[in-house]
Amino acid sequence: MLTWHIEALNLKLKYTWKIARNASNEKLNFLVxxxxxxxxxxxxxxxxxxxxxxxxxxxxxxxxxxxxxLAHMKSMEDLLQLLQEHPPVNALRFAIESAYLHYFCQHKGIAVHQLLGQPAPGPQATCYSLPIMEAGQVQAFMQAHNLGRFRSLKVKVNQEQGLDLVQEVLRTTSASVVIDGNESWQTPDDLITFLHALDASRVLFVEQPMPASHAAAYAHIKESSPIPLVADESVTDMADFELLRNEFHGINIKLMKAGGYLNAVRLLKEARKHGMMVMLGCMVETSLGIWSAMQLSGAFDFADLDGFLIVENEPFQLVQEQEGMIYLK
Known part of the structure; x- marks a missing residue:
């Protein structure tokens, strides 16, 4: 019989993490x-x-x-059946599935990426995300956190301050920039105005600027947008790729949203089949979650795996970062 254990991870953040819908100085995660x-x-x-x-x-x-x-699971098939019969939220589903898969791989002497049919994880470039802040704070923030070492930066924005913040970041760095709107824009006209005001030569793509419910508006904007659009909140554990490919140029797959390694691999394959760009993202996580994401990172076009870097006194030290590259310990 297996023994399962869950405990809270009270994570203090290095600074206020502000996005379009909320702000926090700490994060409560769980270790399974x-x-x-x-x-x-x-x-x-x-x-x-x-x-x-x-x-x-x-x-x-x-x-x-x-x-x-749960304690009587004897195979991954047993576990998947249990999770289907008593479906938990996706973050818990991922924690349970990944814990069991990690246990199974250790027991059998198999590498995690090998079991998942993925290339071996190697050093991976990641972007670094800036929270929403006043434009006048950008230079000091970037200097304080030595952000010049990253090849690309992701800027969290809202509609009210978004353009000023992005333009200040572009003035302060020569790095490429990704913009994440976290569903802040409500009307297509306002979004189109914002997109056309950006420097398309410096901005790689814009993540989920409008709510996921605005499918028709996304389909209309995609053809005229000067900058690629990437779905985030529009993709969870389920995704209608026939619709998504008409709304977005790419998708952001996060293991916590996908609810497990196996479903994340399925989403990846579906996105490739529909000719979409794929990025690998994360929540605010410890290096355990990032280590898990890195088991798939070799198959993605772009990685946003900086969630552990904003955690003060990160507890596990399973991943290290140097000059904007992350490495498995």
Whole structure:
């Protein structure tokens, strides 16, 4: 019989993490462990309120899975069946699936990427994300955190300050820039005005500027946008690629949203089949979550795996960063 354990990870952040819909100075994640007494596997859950994921709900669903027989799983097939019968939120599903898969790979002496059919993870360039701030704070923030070492920067924006903030970042750095609107824009006309005011030679793409519900507006804007659009909140564990390819040029796949390694690989294959660019993203996570994402990183076009870098006193040190490249320890 397997022993499962969950514990809270109270993560203090290095600075206020502000995006279009909220701001925080700390993050509550969870560490999930499974062990047979000899071999162990660990997984991380980073709940996100945007998808209705709260710590209390996550813990309640974990208890439901325990009572439903989580300790008696004898194969990945058994586990997937249990998760289908008692579906948890995606962040918890990923933590449980990844913990079991890590345990299984350790038990069998198989590399995680090999089991997933992915290329071996190597050093990976990542962008670094700037939270929303006043334009006048950009230069000091970039100097304080030595952001000149990154090849690309991601700028979190809202509609009100977005253009001023992006232009200040572009003035301050020669790096390429990605813009993340986190569904801040509400009307297509305002968004088109913003997109045409950007320097298309410096901005790689814009992530999810309008709400996921604005499918028709995205389809209209895609053809006229001077900058590629990438879906984030429009892609969770499910994705209608027949619609998405008409709305966006690419998608952002996050393991926490996908609800597991296996579904993330499925989404990746579907995106490739439909000719879409794929980026690999993350939530605010420890290096355990980033280590997990790196098991797939070799198959993606772009990586945004900086979530562990904004955690003060990151607890696991499974991934290291040097000159904008991240490495498995």
């Amino acid at each position: 462990q499974v062990s047979d007494g000899t071999f162990s596997g660990f997984g991380e859950a980073a709940p996100n309120i945007r998808y209705g994921e709260t710590p209390d709900l996550l813990l309640q669903q974990y208890q439901v899975l325990l009572m439903a027989g």
